[in-house]
Amino acid sequence: MMAEAKPKVAFYWCASCGGCEEAVVDLAEDLLKVVEAVELAFWPVALDFKREDVERLPDGSLAAAFINGAIRLSEHEEMAHLLRRKAQLVIAYGSCAHLGGVPGLANLHDRGSIFQYVYRDAPSVANPEGVFPQERFPAEEGELELPAFWDTVKALDQVVEVDYYVPGCPPTPKVTRAAIEALFGEGELPPKGTVLGAGTRALCHECPLNETKPDKLLLEGFKRVHEVIPEPNKCLLAQGLICLGPATREGCGALCISANMPCTGCFGPLDRVRDYGGKALSEIASILNSNDEGEIERALEKVADPVGTFYRYSLPRSFLGRRIRRGDRP
């Protein structure tokens, strides 16, 4: 008799920085336990498998595919569809796959304006021949085909059905371990759509500074992080720093706050919130202690970049999804 086959697992990256891959490696010795429990069938960053190897697998033969990164190129989308076909469970791993992530802020622009800036207008660019990326290129060896660059960055579940989400930029080892345990452990699988490895309350609940947060928090104004050296051991929001802890899912252990940096919301919204940015904006605006229109406007100027502040990790997954385009074709 053969020993029972280990479940096959794939890891893949789309538009990502590599931090999520690093997060898997950050499991350190625990990675050996993962390798003991599952068979890695595909992990381009670490193992020499090709796309053809995945294509050859029977449909549904992977127990799970962990996909990180946002969907920016046609290639990302093709790989997401391929892995969806081959895997019983698809897990959006990390903020970019979960909500669109930092690459999703490119939705303030589109393909045309991004190409113009990156290949023509940026101060560091010298491109006298006006070379722009092409999807087809006639090389000596034959025609080369390159992936198409979409106008709009998407989260993974805007392209394929997603079973579970693992939040974080990147997910911490603790969150990753808890997610793997939830998927391959003894118990039943959690309901579809669950955000794995993190809690269901706001970050404030696990923040070590929560005790110093006043019951009724009202601020005269906001401060930007470069303007102050925060007092240690005092709620950053109470010090006027824009901390999105009250609007953000717990689970990270308040890592940034422990390093005196306010929460920027990478764990995303709580279960009943659909648009993270709308909720986070509401949090910050509501605690301003002013009833005077001019004073309110002046205080809110400290939020220098509202989209970058409130949708830092979630613009593609927001209600509007991107900057509204008008007059593209006059």
Added chain:
Amino acid sequence: MPKEPFEDRSSRSIPSGSAFEPKIVAFFCNWCTYTAADLAGTSRMHYAPNVRIIRVMCSGRIDPQFVLKAFHEGADGVLIGGCHPGDCHYQEGNYKALRRYKLLKRLLAQLGVEEGRLRLEWIAASEGDKVKRVIDEMTEEIRRLGPFRPSEAEPVEKQAVLAGQPREAR
């Protein structure tokens, strides 16, 4: 308000020759602005039928998500109506609405949404005429601006499905 007569009036007052009719979602607070809209109705005032009024207990109840969702689901404009400063039934809900509105306006501007598509007005229970004026003005403003989503730009969800197919270079 009875439903059928409202529908009848809408078909009568659509100006001919204009294909685009703005859809405006209005969040009115129970104590002032909704009562004012009621007054406008009982006073038989005629105002543009483009507005869909949603009653909330207080303008402070309006989560910015409500506004974003309205745009997401096809509204061309969103109107928020609350009690005048100092008159809030819950003391300061309208000030909370004002603060959120100010920040939301800046967020929407970054996302390419024109100034006139989101409006906040203080309208007291006695100001039925102001309800009429504001709705008429806003309808005209948005008629000038055109639809929220130009027809060639797909809504995000739909675009996601289409993206699997090869797309011609723009």
